Amino acid sequence: MNEPTITQEIIAAHNLTREEHDQVVAILGREPTYTELGIFSVMWSEHCSYKSSKVHLQTLPTSGAAVLQGPGENAGVVDLGDGLAAVFKVESHNHPSFIEPYQGAATGVGGIIRDIFTMGARPIALLDSLRFGPLADARNRYLMGGVVAGISGYGNAVGVPTVGGEVCFAECYSGNPLVNVLCLGIAPVDKLFYGRAGGIGNPVFYVGAKTGRDGIHGATMASETFDEKSEERRPTVQVGDPFREKLLIEACLELMRTDALVGIQDMGAAGLTCSSCEMASRGGTGVEIDVRLVPRREEGMTPYEVMLSESQERMLLVAREGAERIVQEIFARYDLDAVVVGRVTADGLMRVRDGTRVMAEIPVKGLVANAPVYRRPALRPAWQDEVQYLDLHHIPLPRDCGEVLLRLLASPTIACKATVWERYDHMLFLNTVVGPGADAVVLRLKGTERGIALAMDGNGRYVFLDPRVGGMIAVAEAARNVVTSGAEPVAITNCLNFGDPTRPEIMWQFAEAVRGMAEACRALQTPVTGGNVSFYNETMGQAIFPTPIVGMLGILAHIDHATTPGWKGAGDVVVLLGQTREELGGSEYLKVCHGLIQGRPPTIDLDFERRVLQCCLEAIRAGFVRSAHDCSDGGLAVALAESCISDPERHIGVEVSLSETGRPDALLFGEGQSRILLSLREADLGRLEAIALRHGVPVTILGRTGGSRFLCTGRTFTINLPVAALDQAWRGSLPTLLRQG
Amino acid sequence: MRFGIIVFPGSNCELDCQWVLEKVLGQQADLIWHTEKELKDYDCLILPGGFAHGDYLRTGAIARFSPVMKAVERYAEDGGLILGICNGFQVLCEAGLLPGALLRNTSLAFICRHVHVRVENTATPFTTACRPGQVLRVPINHNEGRYYADPETLRQLNEKGQVIFRYATAGGETTDGANPNGSLDNIAGICNERRNVLGLMPHPERAAESLLGSTSGLLLFESIVRSGRAASPMSR
Numbered sequence: 001m002n003e004p005t006i007t008q009e010i011i012a013a014h015n016l017t018r019e020e021h022d023q024v025v026a027i028l029g030r031e032p033t034y035t036e037l038g039i040f041s042v043m044w045s046e047h048c049s050y051k052s053s054k055v056h057l058q059t060l061p062t063s064g065a066a067v068l069q070g071p072g073e074n075a076g077v078v079d080l081g082d083g084l085a086a087v088f089k090v091e092s093h094n095h096p097s098f099i100e101p102y103q104g105a106a107t108g109v110g111g112i113i114r115d116i117f118t119m120g121a122r123p124i125a126l127l128d129s130l131r132f133g134p135l136a137d138a139r140n141r142y143l144m145g146g147v148v149a150g151i152s153g154y155g156n157a158v159g160v161p162t163v164g165g166e167v168c169f170a171e172c173y174s175g176n177p178l179v180n181v182l183c184l185g186i187a188p189v190d191k192l193f194y195g196r197a198g199g200i201g202n203p204v205f206y207v208g209a210k211t212g213r214d215g216i217h218g219a220t221m222a223s224e225t226f227d228e229k230s231e232e233r234r235p236t237v238q239v240g241d242p243f244r245e246k247l248l249i250e251a252c253l254e255l256m257r258t259d260a261l262v263g264i265q266d267m268g269a270a271g272l273t274c275s276s277c278e279m280a281s282r283g284g285t286g287v288e289i290d291v292r293l294v295p296r297r298e299e300g301m302t303p304y305e306v307m308l309s310e311s312q313e314r315m316l317l318v319a320r321e322g323a324e325r326i327v328q329e330i331f332a333r334y335d336l337d338a339v340v341v342g343r344v345t346a347d348g349l350m351r352v353r354d355g356t357r358v359m360a361e362i363p364v365k366g367l368v369a370n371a372p373v374y375r376r377p378a379l380r381p382a383w384q385d386e387v388q389y390l391d392l393h394h395i396p397l398p399r400d401c402g403e404v405l406l407r408l409l410a411s412p413t414i415a416c417k418a419t420v421w422e423r424y425d426h427m428l429f430l431n432t433v434v435g436p437g438a439d440a441v442v443l444r445l446k447g448t449e450r451g452i453a454l455a456m457d458g459n460g461r462y463v464f465l466d467p468r469v470g471g472m473i474a475v476a477e478a479a480r481n482v483v484t485s486g487a488e489p490v491a492i493t494n495c496l497n498f499g500d501p502t503r504p505e506i507m508w509q510f511a512e513a514v515r516g517m518a519e520a521c522r523a524l525q526t527p528v529t530g531g532n533v534s535f536y537n538e539t540m541g542q543a544i545f546p547t548p549i550v551g552m553l554g555i556l557a558h559i560d561h562a563t564t565p566g567w568k569g570a571g572d573v574v575v576l577l578g579q580t581r582e583e584l585g586g587s588e589y590l591k592v593c594h595g596l597i598q599g600r601p602p603t604i605d606l607d608f609e610r611r612v613l614q615c616c617l618e619a620i621r622a623g624f625v626r627s628a629h630d631c632s633d634g635g636l637a638v639a640l641a642e643s644c645i646s647d648p649e650r651h652i653g654v655e656v657s658l659s660e661t662g663r664p665d666a667l668l669f670g671e672g673q674s675r676i677l678l679s680l681r682e683a684d685l686g687r688l689e690a691i692a693l694r695h696g697v698p699v700t701i702l703g704r705t706g707g708s709r710f711l712c713t714g715r716t717f718t719i720n721l722p723v724a725a726l727d728q729a730w731r732g733s734l735p736t737l738l739r740q741g
Numbered sequence: 742m743r744f745g746i747i748v749f750p751g752s753n754c755e756l757d758c759q760w761v762l763e764k765v766l767g768q769q770a771d772l773i774w775h776t777e778k779e780l781k782d783y784d785c786l787i788l789p790g791g792f793a794h795g796d797y798l799r800t801g802a803i804a805r806f807s808p809v810m811k812a813v814e815r816y817a818e819d820g821g822l823i824l825g826i827c828n829g830f831q832v833l834c835e836a837g838l839l840p841g842a843l844l845r846n847t848s849l850a851f852i853c854r855h856v857h858v859r860v861e862n863t864a865t866p867f868t869t870a871c872r873p874g875q876v877l878r879v880p881i882n883h884n885e886g887r888y889y890a891d892p893e894t895l896r897q898l899n900e901k902g903q904v905i906f907r908y909a910t911a912g913g914e915t916t917d918g919a920n921p922n923g924s925l926d927n928i929a930g931i932c933n934e935r936r937n938v939l940g941l942m943p944h945p946e947r948a949a950e951s952l953l954g955s956t957s958g959l960l961l962f963e964s965i966v967r968s969g970r971a972a973s974p975m976s977r
Contacts, residue, residue, distance in 0.1 A: 152851050156884075157792040159753030243751050243795025334750065423851045425882050427947050430757050444952065446760075559952065649911075 003034035003304065003359075010034075014041035020372055027366035035304045035352060035359040040367065042217065042270035042308060043277065046535050049371040052501035053533040056514040064527040066490050073282075074115045074195055074265060076529020077187075078491050078553060082448050085189045087121035090129075090182040090456070090495040090551045092534035096237040097179040101146025105179050106154035106240040110312050112183040113160055114266030117249050118315065120193040120256050121185025124429050125443060126155055128165040128181045129456040129495070129549045133174025135412060135737040143177050145738070150240075151181075152423040157242035158249070162424035163432050164441035166456055168413045175539030180495040180532075182456060182551040186445070193256060195265030197279035197287055197318045197344045202262055204276070204287060204342040207331055208248050208314040210297040214238045215271070215310025244313040247334040252315060255330050260323035267314040273307045275316040276342075277350045281368035283318075288351040289342035291359070303359040307352060318344055378511045379504035387465055390585050390599030398665050401637075402719040404593055405710075406729040408634040408669065409641055411592045415733035418648075433562050437646065439630050440485035440554070442562040451556035453487035459633075460545030462601035465586045467509045467546055469601050471516025473673060476609045477632060478552035479524050483613045484628035484676055486561035486620050487554030489524060494531040494550050499543025501535045509546040517548060523606035524613070526552065563620050565629035565639075565677075566646040567654065570706030572626050573682050574643075574656055575699050577692065578612050578675035580636065582666040588633045589669035604673040608697075612674045615695040622691070624684035631675040637668035637712065637719070639677045640702075644710055645727040653723050655711040656703030664717040679705055742969040744770040745783035747813065747829075749793035749804050754826065754946065758789050761949040766962055775807040784969045785822040786813060788829025790882065790944060800828060800843065800885045801835035810836055822866055822965060823938045827883055830930070830940030839933055839940045840898065841890030843883075847923030851884040855955065856921050858929045858943055859909040862902045865932055866968035867939045870960045876913045877906075877957035879943040881921055886942040888924040888931070898931055906930035906941055 004010060011021050014037055024032050024040050032040060046052060062070035068085055069077035075089035093108025109126060116123045128151055133140040144167075155162045160183070197204070215238035255261055263283065265275045272294070280287040291306040301309075319327050324340060331338035345351070350367060352360040398404045408414055421436035433451060434442035440455035457478040463470030479489040494517065499506040521528060531551075537544045556562060584590055585599025619625050631639040636658075644654055658667055680688060685701070692699045710726055712719040744762050748755045755772055762770035770787075773780065780786070793804035804810070810832075817823055817838050825833040833839045846852060857878055860871040871877070890898065898904050906929040910919045915927040922942075930941025945958030 156851060156853075156882075157751070157795065159751075159791060241795075243792065243797070246751055246753070246792075246795075418854075422854050425851075425853050427853065427880055427882065427944075427953075428753060428757065430760055430947065430950070430953060433952055 006031055006034065006037060010037065014038065015045065016041055020044060023372065027363060027370065033360060035307060036362055038304045038308050039273045039360055039362060042273055043367055044371050048270050048274055050533055051372045052374050052376050052535060053510065054373050055375050056511050059514065060518045060528040061521050062527050064491065064525065067527055067529055069529065071528065071530040074118045076491065076493055077119065077192060078529060079189065080445060080555065083189050084445065085187050085192060086452060086553060087116050087119045087185040087187055088182065088493055088551065088553055089115050089530050090180055090493045090549065091532045092495050092497060093179045093181065094176065094497060094534050094537055097147055098177055100237040101143045102150040103237050103239050105147040105150030107238045107312055108179050108181045109151055109154045110158065110240045110242065110245050111268045112181045113158060113245065114268065114315065116183045116185035117252055118193065118195065118264050118266050119187060120191050121187035122253060123160045123183050123185040123249065124431060125184040125454065126160050126162040126181060127441065127454055127456050127551065128162065128179065129458065130167045131173040131178035131547060132169055133171055134169055137174060140174055141738060147177065147179055148420055148423055154240050154242045156425045158245045159428065161426050161428040161432065163426045163443065164436040164454065167417050167420055170460065170545060172544045175542060176537045176544050178497050178547060180549045182493065184454060191256065193261060193264050195279050195282055196263040197283035197285050198262050200285065200344055200346045202318050202321050202344045203324055203340040204289065204344060205317045205319055205327055205338055206294055206314065206341045207317060207338045208336055209241060209244045209311060210295040210337060211306055211309045211311045212297045213301060213305055213309060216305055216308045238310050238312050240312050247336055248313050248315065251331050251334040251336055255327060258326050260319050260326040262318040262320055264315060264317040267316055269310065271308060271310045272316065277364050277367050279316065279318065280350060280364045286345035286347045286349040286364060287342060288345050288353065290353045290355065292355045293339055293341040295337040295339055303352060303354045376501055376507045377504045378508040380508050381505035387598060388600050392584060392663065395594060397663060398593065401664055401668055401717045402721050404589065404669065405637050405641060405719055406725065407592055408588060408638055409726055409730040410733035411588060412734055412737055413588060414634050414638055416731045417734060419735045419738065433559060434485060434564055438485065438564050439481040442485050442556065444559045449558050451559040451562060453482045453485045453554035453556060455481035455552045456549055457481060458547055458549035460547035461597055462586050463513050463548060464545040465599065465601050467512035468516035469604060471513035471548055472520040472604050472606065473601060474548050474550045475517050475520035475524060475526065476604055476673060477630065478550040479526060479613060480630045480676065482552050482554030483617050484563060484630050486563045487556045488617060489526045489552055489554045491529045492521065492526050492550050492552050493529055494548055496533045497537050497544060497547040497549065498535050499538045506543060513546055513548050520606055524610055557621065561620050563625055563628045565643050566627055567643050567652040567679055567705040568626040570652060572679040572705045573685055574654060574677065574679050574702045574705060575688065576675060576677055576702055577616055577697055577699060579698055580660060580667060580670065580675065581672045582662045583670045583672045584666050587635065587669060587671045589665060602671050602673045609674045611695045612676060612697050615692050615697040616676050618691050619688055622687060624680050624687055625678055627679040629677045631677060632671060635669040635671050640712065641710060641726045643677060644723045645730055651708065651723045651727060652705050653707035653709045654703060654705050655707065658702065658714040661715060664714055667714060742768045742784045742966055744768055744785050744787060745773050745780060746770055746787045746789055747775065747809055748772050749775045749807055751793045751795050752789050752791035752828065754790035754944065757946045758787050761946045761962060765949050766966060768966060773809065775809045777809050778812060780812045780816055785824065785965050786816060788825040788832050790827035790829060793828055793832060801832035804832045805836040814838065817938050820935065820937050824867060825940035826944055826946065827942055830942055831885065833938060833940045838938050839931060840894045841888055843885050844887040844889050845885050846887055852921055853880065853882045855880050856943065857909050857911050857919065858906040859913050859915065861904050861907055865905060865936045865939065867961050867964050868905060869967055870964040874913060876909055876911060877960065878955045879945055879948040879958045881943050883942055886922040886924065888928040890925060895925060901934055903931050903934065904928055905932050905939060
């Protein structure tokens with residue numbers, strides 16, 4: 001079969017610029033073949049090469065005492081002590097989920113799970129961060145329904161519990177929903193595996209499902225913006241098979257208990273191409289593959305198609321020479337293909353053969369390490385000042401603060417998400433001590449007395465209004481959620497969802513947000529262990545809010561430190577750590593009640609944040625904190641309300657008075673940072689105040705828990721509502737919104 | 742006691758069952774791959790939850806043809822104790838070891854949450870540690886949990902005391918509101934006429950440690966251990 005001749009049109013269709021094509025010719029010393037062009041095209045796509053983000057990502061702190069593996073491998077690794085390691089990473093599947101929500105989300109789950117077990121870890125938890133447009137629009141309901149069903153369908157069947165996450169809504173996600181999936185696995189520290197092709201002459205195995213034509217150029221598709229024809233790209237979305245993946249997990253973990261394995265990597269974006277050349281690149285070797293040996297489920301596939309297919313549930317592994325039988329026997333037990341498709345070579349080339357015919361021969365170094373890197377122009381948008389301008393004098397004061405509270409509780413971003421997470425198995429493996437719906441998820445670490453906390457956070461509105469501050473808050477809030485759950489924040493993984501990086505204002509948002517995140521990661525000592533960048537989140541030229549999502553991992557020194565937001569009994573004292581300022585910019589209140597996405601996001605002092613977190617953690621570890629809850633979306637009033645109603649089987653009222661002067665709406669619904677709501681027995685108040693004094697953190701006594709009403713008074717307002725009414729607004733909202741139409 | 746946990750490709754609750762039996766109850770629990778044709782001397786078999794063979798077809802429809810199932814059937818005929826949890830219950834129904842079938846939830850959605858079930862019969866080897874009418878708090882986790890049987894089968898189940906658990910409120914009332922999936926007569930678990938095979942949709946292994954929110958599922962395993970002790974050595 002002859003391959004097409006390379007023309008300008010074909011080069012352009014592969015999304016390679018003229019300069020990039022020239023670079024390809026320079027690397028090869030000749031024009032590329034069609035297969036080679038395809039390989040360069042996917043490897044140099046934004047999705048695989050990080051060519052626009054690299055220079056900025058390099059400014060993030062990536063090392064720390066607990067970090068065993070930073071960015072650059074399939075996932076980050078953190079030391080948990082007792083010979084155990086946490087392997088975790090977040091990845092986006094935004095573009096496929098917009099085109100085909102069920103399969104897009106399902107294969108997003110499948111892909112990130114493979115990144116985790118390829119390191120030798122058993123995947124034990126999934127979390128997802130989702131963003132959709134308003135549910136009044138039937139298409140958004142369809143997208144959300146499909147995404148949730150896809151996560152549920154794949155995650156439940158593959159046997160990895162979806163223990164938590166978050167769902168938020170805003171207009172800008174209508175044409176471009178976000179599906180970011182985080183997976184956590186646990187591995188023995190001394191049995192970690194890496195995606196490295198080592199040992200010249202060692203066999204390269206293809207294992208797992210057979211290769212079809214699905215997902216060809218998926219990575220390229222994820223590196224473009226959308227237009228009205230985007231739905232026609234359905235064939236670039238892969239189809240997931242969770243059963244096959246379950247078998248693949250078990251077979252790979254079994255193989256890892258033998259001494260047969262040298263290196264292993266999943267075939268995700270850019271399939272066989274990316275896995276083989278990245279493994280060779282990390283191993284400092286070459287790799288030779290004969291596509292004719294690749295198991296296929298479709299007839300007549302060309303070498304080009306085999307190399308670029310993104311069929312799911314496949315892995316590439318390098319085994320010790322002589323251990324072929326061990327590999328084949330284990331995979332046969334699970335009814336999976338395990339075929340030697342090539343060898344590790346010494347020549348530093350990625351050679352693709354079709355039988356005896358050489359279809360591609362590319363220096364691995366040129367393809368991977370010398371991929372293009374761009375410092376793209378960044379420019380603060382002209383409209384930035386305009387959106388940051390907010391004169392509170394023009395915002396009318398609410399007549400009935402109680403009514404505002406009910407509206408905020410029913411706002412889908414704040415409302416109870418049980419209708420979503422009840423569709424996910426969130427209990428498998430018997431680790432879920434605190435499940436979905438709390439500030440963070442808490443898992444016990446079997447065989448130790450410790451626990452792991454995980455939170456995902458990222459407020460796109462704040463980042464839109466001020467990318468640097470928004471980036472800081474994304475990290476700080478995730479850390480706070482982990483701390484209020486009883487854990488010390490240790491490290492993050494991040495998923496950076498932005499628009500088209502060739503637009504200077506998008507690049508400015510990106511650079512600023514990364515700068516803010518880097519500052520917060522340094523201040524809070526939570527290095528970045530890896531993650532993913534998703535650019536081109538635009539439809540018809542309309543970009544999403546810049547939305548960096550932070551996945552924060554924390555460690556509980558003792559699982560008994562696990563703490564939840566709900567009040568634990570009547571008569572406890574309710575206190576606030578931190579300080580309330582008159583801040584309303586970027587708040588959910590301004591959006592819901594005044595239709596405004598305006599102002600500067602709340603200010604944040606990272607040193608103060610660190611002290612608040614240390615104070616809270618010390619109090620929790622001292623054992624007297626009965627409940628802890630972060631003040632975030634909807635401010636103090638919403639945090640208080642959630643603490644009354646978070647446990648459906650036990651509602652407890654509260655009576656508080658706020659003595660501060662200032663606008664009641666800012667006091668109640670402002671989203672000032674570094675604030676934590678605690679409840680404790682009155683007798684322990686002195687202990688808390690002593691700890692807070694040592695950390696220089698103000699403590700304000702707000703009131704007491706008890707009764708069946710939410711009573712909150714201030715100088716100029718009173719909210720007096722039955723707790724049942726709060727619960728109805730909060731718990732009833734999402735099911736109602738999803739049922740309409 | 743020695744438990745055997747049958748593992749189909751796609752099962753996923755086998756390690757959880759093993760954890761509870763070994764770490765919480767101090768029993769022995771072996772995993773048995775579905776291709777085994779002979780079973781060793783087990784005191785009780787467990788068919789765990791999960792998605793046997795992917796369950797892309799009707800749940801349990803392929804699992805019943807797994808090689809191990811012949812041995813499981815013989816084991817049941819010999820009077821051995823078999824507990825089917827969730828997918829295990831579905832497999833037992835498909836295999837004809839229990840009557841009826843499990844259909845898709847009326848909500849057409851997967852449901853994972855804690856529910857309450859009332860113990861309807863304590864005179865089985867699986868429920869002797871329960872009080873009559875006791876309400877247990879246990880999680881469900883399924884897409885196909887709506888129990889159905891034809892009217893004649895249902896009549897017999899009721900007459901012969903084979904309905905072991907019904908979905909109920911925390912106070913023990915078997916209301917429609919307490920029925921999470923539309924099961925006939927709120928049925929959450931049944932046994933065979935001989936009372937040595939029990940299937941239930943809720944996951945007792947997920948309610949076996951106070952750290953995880955409930956311990957009432959332990960009563961099932963404790964009942965089995967108790968009956969095993971009484972009958973030991975088992976005559977089969």
